[in-house]
Amino acid sequence: MSYSITEPTSRQKWFAGTLVILYAVITMIPLLWIMMTSFKTPPDSISYPPKVFYTPSLEGYVNLFTTRTRVSPETLASLPPPENFAEEIVRGRDMVIAGPSKFGGRFLNSVIIGFGSTFLSIFLGTLAAYAFSRFKIPLADDLLFFILSTRMMPPIAVAIPIFLMYRKLGLSDTHLGMILLYTAVNISLAVWLLKGFIDEIPREYEEAALIDGYTRFQAFYKVVLPQAATGIASTAIFCLIFAWNEYAFAVLLTSGTAQTAPPFIPTIIGVGGLDWPAIAAGATLFLLPVMIFTVMLRKHLLRGITFGAVRK
Amino acid sequence: MAEVVLSGLSKSFGREAAVIDMNMTIDNGSFVVLLGPTGAGKTTTLRLISGLEQADSGSVSIDGRVVNTETPAQRDVAMVFQQYSLYPHLSVRNNLAFPLRSPILNTSKSEIERKVQEVAEILQITGKLDNKATELSGGEMQRVSIGRALVRDPAIYLMDEPLSSLDARLRADLRIELKRIHADLGSTLLYVTHDQIEAMTMATHVGVLEAGKLVQFGSPRDIYENPNSVYVAGRLGLPRINILPADMFAATSGRASTIGLRPEHISYGEGIDAQVKRVEHLGDQTRLHLQVGEHAITALSPAGNPYQAGSTVKIQPMNPLCFDEHGDRIAGITL
Numbered sequence: 001m002s003y004s005i006t007e008p009t010s011r012q013k014w015f016a017g018t019l020v021i022l023y024a025v026i027t028m029i030p031l032l033w034i035m036m037t038s039f040k041t042p043p044d045s046i047s048y049p050p051k052v053f054y055t056p057s058l059e060g061y062v063n064l065f066t067t068r069t070r071v072s073p074e075t076l077a078s079l080p081p082p083e084n085f086a087e088e089i090v091r092g093r094d095m096v097i098a099g100p101s102k103f104g105g106r107f108l109n110s111v112i113i114g115f116g117s118t119f120l121s122i123f124l125g126t127l128a129a130y131a132f133s134r135f136k137i138p139l140a141d142d143l144l145f146f147i148l149s150t151r152m153m154p155p156i157a158v159a160i161p162i163f164l165m166y167r168k169l170g171l172s173d174t175h176l177g178m179i180l181l182y183t184a185v186n187i188s189l190a191v192w193l194l195k196g197f198i199d200e201i202p203r204e205y206e207e208a209a210l211i212d213g214y215t216r217f218q219a220f221y222k223v224v225l226p227q228a229a230t231g232i233a234s235t236a237i238f239c240l241i242f243a244w245n246e247y248a249f250a251v252l253l254t255s256g257t258a259q260t261a262p263p264f265i266p267t268i269i270g271v272g273g274l275d276w277p278a279i280a281a282g283a284t285l286f287l288l289p290v291m292i293f294t295v296m297l298r299k300h301l302l303r304g305i306t307f308g309a310v311r312k
Numbered sequence: 313m314a315e316v317v318l319s320g321l322s323k324s325f326g327r328e329a330a331v332i333d334m335n336m337t338i339d340n341g342s343f344v345v346l347l348g349p350t351g352a353g354k355t356t357t358l359r360l361i362s363g364l365e366q367a368d369s370g371s372v373s374i375d376g377r378v379v380n381t382e383t384p385a386q387r388d389v390a391m392v393f394q395q396y397s398l399y400p401h402l403s404v405r406n407n408l409a410f411p412l413r414s415p416i417l418n419t420s421k422s423e424i425e426r427k428v429q430e431v432a433e434i435l436q437i438t439g440k441l442d443n444k445a446t447e448l449s450g451g452e453m454q455r456v457s458i459g460r461a462l463v464r465d466p467a468i469y470l471m472d473e474p475l476s477s478l479d480a481r482l483r484a485d486l487r488i489e490l491k492r493i494h495a496d497l498g499s500t501l502l503y504v505t506h507d508q509i510e511a512m513t514m515a516t517h518v519g520v521l522e523a524g525k526l527v528q529f530g531s532p533r534d535i536y537e538n539p540n541s542v543y544v545a546g547r548l549g550l551p552r553i554n555i556l557p558a559d560m561f562a563a564t565s566g567r568a569s570t571i572g573l574r575p576e577h578i579s580y581g582e583g584i585d586a587q588v589k590r591v592e593h594l595g596d597q598t599r600l601h602l603q604v605g606e607h608a609i610t611a612l613s614p615a616g617n618p619y620q621a622g623s624t625v626k627i628q629p630m631n632p633l634c635f636d637e638h639g640d641r642i643a644g645i646t647l
Contacts, residue, residue, distance in 0.1 A: 204397035207364050210384040211391045212460070213414030226401040 031287070037280035045276040060277025062086045064103050064268070064285075068095040103282060106264040111289060112175055113260055114244040117182035121239045122232055124183070125190025126198075130220060132191070133198040134206075144195070147188045155185045156248045163252055173254045181253070182243040189242075190235050197231025198224065233300035237293065244290050261286050314375035314467035314500060315340045316361060321370035323356055330356040332524040333370070338468065338517075341498045343491075345511045345532075347547045348521035354504040355394070357521070358470045361502065362389045374467050385416055390461035391470040396453040398445035398460075405441040408432065408459050417464070431459040434489055451478045458486070462493065468500045475510065487513060508550050512536070520544045542639035545572045551599060551610040553633075560584070560604065561629055568634035568642055575599065578611040583628025588619050602627065 008016070037045050039056040068090050079096070082088040090097050132140055162181065163172075171177030201224055209219035225232075251263045265282040268275055294301065316338040323331045331353040338344050346354045359365040361372055363384035371378050379387045390411070398407050408428045412419040419427070432438045435455040440448060445456065458474050475483045491514050494501055505511055511518055511532060518535045520528045520543075528535060528544045539545035545553045554575070558568040561584060586602040586609065598613035602625070611627070619625055634642045 202395075202397070204393055204395055205399060207384075208391070208393060208397040208399070208460075209410070210364065211362055211389060212411035213385045213416035215383070215385060215415075218415070223399055 034280045034283050037276055038284045040277050040280075042273075042275060042277055045280070046274070057089070057277075058085065059089050060275075060279075060281035062089050063275055063278035064281045065101055066090070067098045067101050068093075069098045070095050102259075102264065103261075106259050106261045107285065109175065109254075109258055110244060110261040110286070113178045113182065113258070114240055114289070116175070116179040117186060117243045118236055118240040120179060120183040121186040121190045122194075122236050125187055125194050125235065126225075126228065126232060128187075128191045129194035129198050130224065132195050134203065144192070147191055150184075150188045159249065159252055162249075166253055173256055173258045175258050178250070178254060178258055178260070181249060182246060186239040186242055190239060193235045193238070194228065194231055197228050197235075201227050230300040233297040237297055237301060240293055241290060316375075316468050316500065316502070317373045318357075318361070319371055319373075321357075321360060321372065322368050323360055323365060324368060329524050331360065331367075334524075334526050336519060336526055336529060338500060338502055340500055341494075342516045343494050343501045343503065343514055344517045344519060345515035346502065346504045346519050346521055347506075347511055347535075351523075352521040353524040354521055355472055356524075358391065358472055358502065358504060361387075361468070362391050362470055363387050385414070388416075388467045389470055390464045390466040390468075392458050392461045392472060392474040394472040394474075394476070396450075396457040398448075398453055398456055400444070400446045402445060403441070404432075404437060404443055404445060404448070404456050407445050407456055408441075408463055411460060411464050427463045431462045434462070435459045435486075451482055454478055455482075455486070458490075465497075465499075468502060471501065471503045473504055473506065475505070475507070490514060508548055511548065518548075520547050538641075538643075539572075539633065540641045540643075542570065542572060542635050545633060545635075549574055551575050554607075554609045554611075555635075556607055556609070558634065560607070567636050569637040570635045570639070571629065572633040572635060573609070573629050575610050575612045577630045577632060578609070578627050579630050580614050580625055580627055583626050585624050586627045588621055588623050588625060591619060591621055600625075 036052075038060045039058070040051070040054055041057045041059050044051050044054045044057075045060075066086065071094065073094065076091060076094060076096070079091075082091055087097055131137065132144060137143065166172040166177055166181075169177075171180070205223045205227070206216070206219040209223045210216065214222065245262065246260075247262045250260045254260060254263065261282065265279060265286065268278050268282065318334050318336045318338075321331055321334040322329070334353075334357065336344075346357060348354050356365065360367050361374075363379065363382060363386075367380065371380050373379060374387060374389075399410060402410065405428055408431060409424045411417065412424045412427060428441070429438070432441055435458060437452060437455055437459065440452060440456075445453065448456065454474065454477050458471075461469055461471070475486055478486065487510060490501075493499060494514070503510070503514065515532050517529060518532045519526055520535060522543050528540050530538075532548070535544060536548045539548075542555055546555070554573040555570050556573060558571050560571075584604060586604045588600055589603050589608075590601040591613070592599040592601070600611045600613045600619060602609040602611055604627075609627075613619060636642055
């Protein structure tokens with residue numbers, strides 16, 4: 001029997017492929033189950049044994065976006081025919097739509113705070129990483145260590161001082177407050193990751209640009225940034241995932257105007273019973289932005305997470 | 313096009329002195345070649361002129377104005393880097409257009425198109441204009457990198473071994489092309505090379521650097537025929553100059569401790585016995601590797617080539633260069 005280092009046999013490929021797909025399916029089951037639940041009716045969602053095949057319904061999504069009130073059958077009968085599918089579903093449960101729920105606003109908060117803090121982290125992180133990579137900064141190593149040290153304990157360990165500070169500064173429950181907080185947590189990661197990427201870009205490119213008639217900032221903008229795109233994309237994904245999923249600070253510091261989706265979704269529990277489809281619908285919608293963002297940047301991601309593994 | 317004057321220029325990196333008190337005038341329209349081994353300060357000199365490095369002391373003036381505090385962009389210099397340094401995210405066309413689009417030059421679109429096309433034709437890369445810079449071979453990258461300098465009309469072209477990674481034919485073509493650009497446009501060039509042919513054929517002046525110091529500056533012929541030290545003599549000439557004890561052929565008069573004999577400065581038929589170790593036929597010339605006692609000598613064979621390996625010939629020097637015990641030239645005396 002002969003072995004080849006470079007070319008696996010077709011049987012090996014087939015076996016490896018099956019294994020990978022099997023593993024992917026297993027890890028995807030919770031996610032798939034949440035997505036499936038979001039399209040069930042409340043009775044289907046709690047039936048035992050669990051239903052794998054069912055008639056899909058949008059009730060979860062309707063419930064997620066609306067508040068409803070129960071009405072008597074007489075009132076229901078006296079109403080004009082339902083104007084849309086949402087009203088039809090709600091009336092099927094002897095209820096009428098009272099108004100929109102808070103989910104839309106909370107979701108928008110998540111988008112503003114998540115993408116806002118990601119943008120700010122990347123913006124500041126890239127500039128700082130460039131400076132650390134290219135200029136002689138006194139005590140540069142100590143500064144970098146200090147920046148990293150902000151991640152040496154769980155961020156929530158400083159929750160109480162931050163809570164008090166934010167109350168004094170009037171940053172509690174504001175978009176700006178949450179953006180600043182998530183940026184502060186993410187920036188150490190951003191600086192370290194991006195410094196690694198920028199270190200890899202030879203200085204000669206900028207020197208060539210300086211001689212070609214550009215200022216240092218123009219050289220940074222026109223030559224360094226395009227080449228750091230891979231690093232910026234993968235760093236942005238890491239920052240967004242943290243800011244998007246953060247729960248503890250969001251619970252502590254937001255309650256109304258700036259509340260993000262993670263602390264909001266569980267509050268659906270208790271409003272008219274355990275409405276699992278609505279919760280699942282919230283979770284499913286909540287997954288989408290990060291998924292779309294990651295897919296958009298995926299061509300950069302592989303090189304990003306395997307960064308440093310291969311020397312050019 | 314401008315005159316560039318270096319006066320008292322010094323630069324060290326940490327405790328390592330890279331350039332020491334350099335004084336050099338690069339006349340308007342001259343083609344100056346810097347020679348010297350690795351670490352002699354050639355590249356640092358280029359970087360000091362371009363503004364990529366700040367001098368510790370001394371000054372650089374371009375066209376009569378001291379540019380020490382100016383940025384590279386303000387100095388209006390073009391530089392060809394040894395490692396190409398093409399922008400990997402841009403196409404060849406955009407690489408060539410990059411300097412023209414700078415806020416300082418801000419060239420019109422049609423003018424950019426025209427210049428890029430013109431330079432691409434000179435460098436024979438028209439077919440590759442729309443390739444990414446990373447898709448080129450080493451030689452093509454180097455040509456694009458030269459092209460990026462040629463699209464401009466700077467005060468001075470600085471070139472750091474621009475032809476080193478090209479094959480012999482292309483190198484010969486580009487050598488002629490650079491010389492033509494120099495002659496036609498009257499451009500000023502400062503050029504670093506290890507290659508003797510490049511130095512001898514293109515330069516109007518040659519500067520020889522030793523450990524950060526400019527040890528001799530003159531015409532290529534002058535450097536070849538009248539080197540002021542053993543070191544300078546060894547920088548030009550292929551095969552290298554033979555450095556031999558001064559008393560090898562005859563008792564010396566005076567201070568000479570060694571003599572330098574270029575391969576063509578050996579005559580045959582009279583003198584001392586030398587063993588022929590090897591004969592190299594190069595086509596246009598034949599080299600003899602001779603052994604006299606413990607000294608190896610490389611010589612050009614006389615026409616007709618009557619010698620065979622193993623035979624013995626009588627040789628004597630013609631117009632040798634004499635050096636004292638420090639390796640400095642003793643001018644005006646021969647044996």
